Amino acid sequence: MKKFKINNYWRQLILITLLHMIATGCSFKESPTVLQLAALPDEGQICQITVLPFINQTESKTADTLFYRIFTSELLSTGNYLISQEGDVRKILRQMRVFIGQQTSLEQVRSLGGRLGSKIVVSGTIIEMSGNDEQRGRQPVSLAVILRIIETDSGRTLWSTYHRREAKQYQKFLHFGKINTIAELSKVVSQEIITAWINKGLKICVGK
Template identity: 40%
Template sequence: MTLHHRLLILCGVVLLAGCARSGPTLDVFGPLPENASCRVALLPLADRSNYPQGGAIFYKIFLSELVASGRYQVVPEGDILEIYQQLMIYPSQLPSQEQLEIIGGRLGVSLFISGEILSMREPRSGVYMQPELTLILRLHDGRTGAVLWSTYHRRLGTDYHEVLHFGRINTIAGLARRMTREIITLWHQKGLAPCP
């Protein structure tokens, strides 16, 4: 094999690697209940990152994007926090299976969303910030608390870089908003139908 052929193969591999899938990954563990998406609740997210108020930031952004999509009736945050207080659950903790059943019953929802922020960073690279975010979101059956769907998503702000500096995301809030839209779009495509 000549050097020219090796270089062509190497270029082909590099180009194919550049086209690798970078969107959210959805794992399905069970079917969605009928009319599942009409009323949903977003539970506080557990934050495993060291980013100050990272879970709260992503929670607010995800909640606002769910409401803005116009596809779902979302339970107010205060109702959820009241139940957390009654069950003595810290908002930064993931509820147990038994607690999830109680939460679903009290909220009267067919689905609720929980999740974890695994990594949230905003390091500086020269003049620009390089935000990165890794998270897992889970859709639970409102009656049993069982996990129906799990979505893993990891992105860097530079993943959206197009030409020159266009498309580049320089803030963690901008990255979270973009990732949220990708997740909601994926869920909609996979069968989480909007309210009729």
């Protein structure tokens, strides 16, 4: 009788563990790493955000554009901020003779912020992207990015964020919630970064 109770206990423990893995996914997922080098302006209550075209350090020719548009879309969908239009950003950069993928200088950041009414800009580098349409079936779906929040007045990097994910980290029971494409993974990575920023002090714009 005693032996039965012990075995029954372990069965229950194993069942609870399996149910937890099914509910949360089997892979451990770390939060984005956010390095806060300085405080955000206006105590973090930011209304207007400008996202600069991202730098592409991957073999994928479309990595920067793909993640840029998904990230800005997710930032806009929060309903918390005004996001500068991509066309306006690119037009001003062309006028300043800044090529896509080129680092902006302090004066260029100041000018961009002044013309678009942004106290911060977000710059980014795509350092890993695999499993996209160009590589479908040949490589696992993975993504790694570095994003920086820069103050336009000073040109200082206020926050620096690193985040890496693999699609297999989101595999769940019977494939429900499974991520199959780099676009799906980019959306989740963007959401996790934005959530981390809000938790760290990027506040909702009041009166937007």
